[in-house]
Amino acid sequence: MHGLGNDFVVIDARAAAIPAMTPAVARALGDRRTGVGFDQLILLEASGTHDFRVRFFNADGSEAGACGNGSRAVALLHGVPAVVETQGGTLRLEPFDGGARVDMGAPRFDWNAIPLAYPMDTHAMPVGWESLEAPMAVNVGNPHVIFFVDDAEAVELERLGPLIEHDPLFPERVNVNVASLAGPDHLRLRVWERGAGLTRACGTGACATAVAAIRRGLVQSPVRVSLPGGDLVIAWEPGGTILMSGPATESFRGTFDWDAYAAGAAG
Incomplete structure (x- = not known):
C-alpha cells in the first residue's frame, strides 16, 4: 500500500499468529533489491484494549511510534472506523472512498x-x-x-x-x-x-x-x-487533537517465505 508515494508492506497478524518480527527480518524485507521493499513495514496484531494494535518498522529495522500515511493505509484496509493501539498512543481511524481521516491525538511540546x-x-x-x-x-x-x-x-x-x-x-x-x-x-x-x-x-x-x-x-x-x-x-x-485527511492506495497483495527472510537476516 502507499499514501502519496510513501510505501508500506502491511502484514495482517490479527487472526493468526506469526513469528516474532525482529529488526533484522524487517531490514531484510525492506531491501528493495533482495526483499520486498518499503519505507515502513506495518504489522497488525490483536489487542486486548482496542480494536487492534498497529506497529510500524522503518526500512532500517527500527520501530517507530507512529506513521500518519501508514495509518491511513490501515484505515482503508480495515474498511470501517476503528480505535487502534500504537506505540505512540491511541489513534482513531475513519476510512472514506480512496483515503481516510485519522485523529492523531494531541501534539506534545515539552x-x-x-x-x-x-x-x-x-x-x-x-x-x-x-x-x-x-x-x-x-x-x-x-x-x-x-x-x-x-x-x-x-x-x-x-x-x-x-x-x-x-x-x-x-x-x-x-x-x-x-x-x-x-x-x-x-x-x-x-x-x-x-x-x-x-x-x-x-x-x-x-x-x-x-x-x-x-x-x-x-x-x-x-x-x-x-x-x-x-x-x-x-x-x-x-x-x-490533530485531524489528518488524505488518500491511501492498495497496490498489490502477495506472499513470501518467512523462513527464507529469517534465515537471510540471521546470516
Missing part, C-alpha cells in the same frame, strides 16, 4: 517529551545546522524538528537530514522537516524521515509542521500541506 538530551525552549530552539536555524520541536507519536525556510526545495536535505537525525541532541533520533509558506493556509514540505531517509510524503511530518506553523501564526487551520507525493489536509486548534 523538551523531555520530544525527547531532547537537555532542557530548552522547543518553540524556537537555540540551535542550528548551517543555514537551518531555530527549529520548533513537536512530538506527534514520534519526534520532529521543523525548519521554516524561504524555499524548501533549495535545502540540501539529503546531506543535512542525516546529520540532524543523528545529532546527540536527539537521543531517539529525529525526523527533519523543512517547510516554506505558500499561502495563508498552505505549506510546502520536504521530510527526511528517521530510519527511512528522504521520502515522497510523511503524514506525521505534515501534522507536526502544520501544528508548528499554526503555533507561530504563519497559517490558519485547516492547512493544506503539499509534499512531493501530493497533498494532505491537517486541522488543529491549540489544546485539541
Whole structure:
C-alpha cells in the first residue's frame, strides 16, 4: 500500500499468529533489491484494549511510534472506523472512498517529551545546522524538528537530514522537516524521515509542521500541506487533537517465505 508515494508492506497478524518480527527480518524485507521493499513495514496484531494494535518498522529495522500515511493505509484496509493501539498512543481511524481521516491525538511540546538530551525552549530552539536555524520541536507519536525556510526545495536535505537525525541532541533520533509558506493556509514540505531517509510524503511530518506553523501564526487551520507525493489536509486548534485527511492506495497483495527472510537476516 502507499499514501502519496510513501510505501508500506502491511502484514495482517490479527487472526493468526506469526513469528516474532525482529529488526533484522524487517531490514531484510525492506531491501528493495533482495526483499520486498518499503519505507515502513506495518504489522497488525490483536489487542486486548482496542480494536487492534498497529506497529510500524522503518526500512532500517527500527520501530517507530507512529506513521500518519501508514495509518491511513490501515484505515482503508480495515474498511470501517476503528480505535487502534500504537506505540505512540491511541489513534482513531475513519476510512472514506480512496483515503481516510485519522485523529492523531494531541501534539506534545515539552523538551523531555520530544525527547531532547537537555532542557530548552522547543518553540524556537537555540540551535542550528548551517543555514537551518531555530527549529520548533513537536512530538506527534514520534519526534520532529521543523525548519521554516524561504524555499524548501533549495535545502540540501539529503546531506543535512542525516546529520540532524543523528545529532546527540536527539537521543531517539529525529525526523527533519523543512517547510516554506505558500499561502495563508498552505505549506510546502520536504521530510527526511528517521530510519527511512528522504521520502515522497510523511503524514506525521505534515501534522507536526502544520501544528508548528499554526503555533507561530504563519497559517490558519485547516492547512493544506503539499509534499512531493501530493497533498494532505491537517486541522488543529491549540489544546485539541490533530485531524489528518488524505488518500491511501492498495497496490498489490502477495506472499513470501518467512523462513527464507529469517534465515537471510540471521546470516
